[in-house]
Amino acid sequence: MKAFVYDRFGTPEVLDLRDIESPALADDGVLVRVHASSVNPLDWHMLTGTPYLARAQAGLRKPRHGVLGTDFAGTVEAVGKDVTHFGIGDDVYGARNGAFGDYVSVRKSIAQKPSNLTFEEAAAVPVAGVTALQALRDKGKVTPGQTVLVNGASGGVGTFTVQLAKALGANVTGVCSTPHVETVRALGADEVLDYTRDDFATAGKRYDLIVDIAGNRSWAELKRVLSARGTLVIVGGPKTNRWVGPLGDAVGRRLVAIPDRRTVAAPFIAAIKGPDLVALKELIEAGKVTPVVERRYDFADVPDALRRLGKGHLEGKLVIDVAGGEA
């Protein structure tokens, strides 16, 4: 199969499109022909080996997985002998190391594809959508009628967070920059704050839940707008710390919040699980959530997609047409 392989950590230039062996099929897994993928900050961490904490998963001295990529949407081409929930020909989506390749071998992080999405749209969902779902439902424990502030509402995770918070019955305020204000409003946000003009930290409104995706505000600023029994969920943060990345900042903010007796959820890394992909599929098919795609790239242009990701300020997701329009 063709795949984007890398033998050392580095910038997108270290990626090489090569012919390699297809992954083996496990007895309890399925082999998926990948039609589409998308890029996530996670792929950037795996590519560059930074922050160094990421090397626990990416590999200590050199890349452990060889093939880059995580999100996929495709068709089941073979099933292991113990598999009962999937059959050959099923259209599926999920997350697995090696998704920038023709095939992935998957066990758990997979579900049937939302029937109303193309493969490219479906590939935009897994990592960003499940992160948003777990931030709101599991960490934030959002309930209908609560006020939710999404700081960083227009990117991959943010566009799902706004829509999911609305679907879960919240009153949502999204924070983003000028070019994305109309998109965030169209996703259903009740209020949109343009951070180049309005500062939510001094606006005087309080929120029951803050989902901090941009991670650029101090605890002192956030606690001013968090209601007395409110919760802060930290999803992302500054990439300035080469050792632990956003995690250092997130842990720091949790520690300084202790004397204030407010709930700051433990920093988390989303685990992509089948049941959460099924929950998202149902919300997508019900018309409550739609992936936002800034741009599609040909498979050969994966390095360009990663460079665009590295520049930041995306509107939604960047998707990759892995199968070259075959599907």
Ligand SMILES: NC(=O)c1ccc[n+]([C@@H]2O[C@H](COP(=O)([O-])OP(=O)(O)OC[C@H]3O[C@@H](n4cnc5c(N)ncnc54)[C@H](OP(=O)(O)O)[C@@H]3O)[C@@H](O)[C@H]2O)c1
């Ligand atoms: N914990 C987890 O499991 C998990 C999973 C996925 C991602 N993440 C992390 O979450 C973060 C975001 O991921 P993503 O895929 O959504 O990235 P992204 O697509 O680049 O989105 C970043 C968002 O931050 C906003 N932003 C940038 N500067 C801002 C500012 N000064 N004030 C307010 N918002 C600002 C951007 O808005 P504008 O473009 O309008 O500036 C955009 O909405 C990354 O740090 C990533 O590593 C964590």
